[in-house]
Amino acid sequence: MKLDAASLWRVLVLMSVGAFLCTTSPAQQSGASTADTVGASTPWIISYPDTAAGLERLSADIIDALQKADEPRTITLARSMVLNDPAEWYHQTFGADTSAKEITTYISQREQIPSAILEFFKIGVPLSDTRIKAKRFDSKCDTEDGENTFPLLAARINQTPLYDVRLVHNHKTFRLWPLAYVDGNFRFLNSPRPWDYPPMDGTKIQ
Numbered sequence: 001m002k003l004d005a006a007s008l009w010r011v012l013v014l015m016s017v018g019a020f021l022c023t024t025s026p027a028q029q030s031g032a033s034t035a036d037t038v039g040a041s042t043p044w045i046i047s048y049p050d051t052a053a054g055l056e057r058l059s060a061d062i063i064d065a066l067q068k069a070d071e072p073r074t075i076t077l078a079r080s081m082v083l084n085d086p087a088e089w090y091h092q093t094f095g096a097d098t099s100a101k102e103i104t105t106y107i108s109q110r111e112q113i114p115s116a117i118l119e120f121f122k123i124g125v126p127l128s129d130t131r132i133k134a135k136r137f138d139s140k141c142d143t144e145d146g147e148n149t150f151p152l153l154a155a156r157i158n159q160t161p162l163y164d165v166r167l168v169h170n171h172k173t174f175r176l177w178p179l180a181y182v183d184g185n186f187r188f189l190n191s192p193r194p195w196d197y198p199p200m201d202g203t204k205i206q
Contacts (some may be wrong), residue, residue: 046080047184052163055179055186056136059165062117063124063132078114081179083187089180092162094194106190119187120176126165131168136161151177155194162189 018102048054058077065074083089090098111188124130138161141149145164153162164177178189 003033004129009020012018021206047060047079048186050161050181052134052136053179055136055165056132057184059121059124059132062121063130066118066122066125074113074118081117081188082110082113083189084183086190089182089187090192093156093158093180094192095157098194101192102192109190111166113190117176120174121175124169127167127169128167132165133168134163134165135143136163150175152192152194 022055058081062074062077083106084160087098087103088095090103090106105182123131135145137145137149138159139153141153161181162177163179163181164175165179166176169176176188178192179186180189181187
């Protein structure tokens with residue numbers, strides 16, 4: 001069972017995750033740069049490069065902070081993954097007819113999103129051999145990438161890349177999806193369903 005954006009909220013409530021079988025390669029070593037503030041609630045400055053390696057480094061930093069029980073750093077990193085302006089991003093990526101209800105839902109759940117993200121990364125804390133694997137999606141995806149990956153990519157009105165990150169332990173893989181690089185960092189997008197939006201010309205995204 002794949003852990004997508006919708007099931008991530010069930011993680012927050014049930015404190016459990018689903019798993020699916022796949023084979024991946026070890027994560028690549030990567031570096032981070034400093035450039036962008038993460039929010040008014042913290043003075044910390046965090047930014048990572050817009051690459052799969054950058055997302056792997058962010059994920060490794062979150063797991064490291066959890067392992068060290070560094071609560072300020074942990075919270076800061078998790079909060080940095082929340083969209084500052086979901087309406088702007090949704091409209092720019094999926095069009096002006098983006099669901100207002102979807103945007104409102106994101107805004108109303110904004111305070112809970114960091115906790116949900118941390119529940120995902122806590123999977124890697126007790127597993128010393130957990131591998132982190134991030135993937136960037138520009139246009140193509142594979143069958144193992146999840147049933148809603150291609151529809152989400154196809155629904156974009158521009159070439160905004162999307163990402164996922166996976167924690168791999170033995171033959172189990174836990175997936176956090178979808179994410180996008182916005183304002184100098186990776187942001188969790190919750191559960192966008194642009195194929196449900198009624199386009200202005202009366203047609204529907206297939």
